[in-house]
Amino acid sequence: MxxxxxxxxxxxxxxxxxxxxxxxRRKALGLGAGLLAAPGLAAAQGAPVLPPAMRNTRYVPGxxxxxxxxxxxxxxxxxxxxHKTISQAAQRLPQRPWTVKVEGMVEAPREFGIDDLLRTMxxxxxxxRLRCVEAWxxxxxxxxxxxxxxxxxxxxxxxxxxxxxxxxxVPSVMPGLRQSWYPWPYIEGCTIAEAGNxxxxxxxxxYGKPLPAQNGGPIRIHQPWKYGFKGGKSIxxxxxxxxxxxSFWERIQPQEYGFWANVNxxxxxxxxxxxxxxxxxxxxxIPTRLFNGYGEFVAGLYTGLQNERxxx
Amino acid sequence: xxxxxxxxxFFGLAVALGFALGWxxxxxTAMYKVNPAALNSLQVGVQRYxxxxxxxxxxxxxxxxxxxxxxxxxxLGFMIASSMRPGRG
Numbered sequence: 216m217x218x219x220x221x222x223x224x225x226x227x228x229x230x231x232x233x234x235x236x237x238x239x240r241r242k243a244l245g246l247g248a249g250l251l252a253a254p255g256l257a258a259a260q261g262a263p264v265l266p267p268a269m270r271n272t273r274y275v276p277g278x279x280x281x282x283x284x285x286x287x288x289x290x291x292x293x294x295x296x297x298h299k300t301i302s303q304a305a306q307r308l309p310q311r312p313w314t315v316k317v318e319g320m321v322e323a324p325r326e327f328g329i330d331d332l333l334r335t336m337x338x339x340x341x342x343x344r345l346r347c348v349e350a351w352x353x354x355x356x357x358x359x360x361x362x363x364x365x366x367x368x369x370x371x372x373x374x375x376x377x378x379x380x381x382x383x384x385v386p387s388v389m390p391g392l393r394q395s396w397y398p399w400p401y402i403e404g405c406t407i408a409e410a411g412n413x414x415x416x417x418x419x420x421x422y423g424k425p426l427p428a429q430n431g432g433p434i435r436i437h438q439p440w441k442y443g444f445k446g447g448k449s450i451x452x453x454x455x456x457x458x459x460x461x462s463f464w465e466r467i468q469p470q471e472y473g474f475w476a477n478v479n480x481x482x483x484x485x486x487x488x489x490x491x492x493x494x495x496x497x498x499x500x501i502p503t504r505l506f507n508g509y510g511e512f513v514a515g516l517y518t519g520l521q522n523e524r525x526x527x
Numbered sequence: 528x529x530x531x532x533x534x535x536x537f538f539g540l541a542v543a544l545g546f547a548l549g550w551x552x553x554x555x556t557a558m559y560k561v562n563p564a565a566l567n568s569l570q571v572g573v574q575r576y577x578x579x580x581x582x583x584x585x586x587x588x589x590x591x592x593x594x595x596x597x598x599x600x601x602x603l604g605f606m607i608a609s610s611m612r613p614g615r616g
Binding site: 296297298299300390393394395396397466467468470471 | 553556583
């Protein structure tokens with residue numbers, strides 16, 4: 216029986232792209248050429264367009280990327296419910312038009328249109344780990360730009376010490392807002408030093424596509440050394456202030472969710488261990504790492520803050 | 528007579544709550560003021576471990592009703608009970 220050794224470029228038949236999809240892609244490429252000829256046309260028609268982005272190889276995930284289907288169908292987004300299957304409901308949140316106000320203690324407060332940000336910001340792709348406070352994690356190729364690049368546009372005053380992120384609150388499409396007793400809108404925040412760290416990333420896409428609403432589209436913040444709830448979704452306002460903000464979860468359950476919320480496997484949540492995490496899409500559990508493995512980039516931010524609750 | 532008295536007490540409580548908290552003050556808001564974490568845990572438990580529709584279809588309508596309505600409903604219940612037991616109400 217002859218032994219056939221596959222050549223390097225050969226792939227299994229099951230991985231071959233169906234002909235219909237190839238033909239569809241050619242049509243899409245044709246449409247793309249038209250879009251290049253008329254920049255902004257697609258955006259003007261309401262279809263979000265993500266510019267091409269080079270991958271930043273400085274931040275190595277060290278694990279396989281989570282399947283897109285897993286990352287986009289298992290979501291925390293309380294405005295749509297406290298369960299994980301909110302992805303369909305989130306589609307009702309309009310992604311265009313969308314603006315982000317950046318104001319407060321800045322020299323030049325501005326309101327940015329999302330498509331203007333996509334055109335003017337230094338867009339790149341970064342593969343980050345995301346560690347949820349609920350002890351599961353995923354690895355996602357995010358598209359976006361450093362938060363510092365956005366803040367440079369408004370020139371923060373020297374007196375600004377904190378950055379506050381405010382999530383959209385749209386009662387007509389967000390059933391969670393019927394529970395008026397919660398302190399809506401969802402607020403999160405960080406220090407100006409944390410905001411200036413290169414890891415702080417304004418995310419506008421995932422898996423090479425515009426960021427899905429259920430993941431926080433059209434724009435969210437992701438600071439991968441912190442627990443996931445610190446990453447405000449669908450941001451409409453960023454405020455620079457000299458007052459430490461009290462975030463949404465800190466207001467509801469201050470014993471469990473604090474301002475800093477840096478990942479630390481040694482400090483358990485009051486109701487469960489943080490020593491390990493379930494890899495989303497599998498039953499595998501892996502050890503959790505201090506600062507979610509990003510300590511070399513961020514540990515210096517916390518020098519002299521030993522008296523703070525850095526890990527909750 | 529006892530059941531009717533209890534009913535009147537509940538009606539009185541409803542009126543007092545209406546004046547004290549406002550006629551649109553929701554039950555969920557009142558519960559949240561007492562213990563924010565408990566209401567959140569209840570929601571998570573129902574939506575994640577039973578079914579989201581139970582929370583949205585049963586709990587939310589219940590929690591968004593005006594707080595004065597709850598003692599009113601209790602009062603009506605006792606009033607009906609008293610009328611079903613003639614001579615002993």
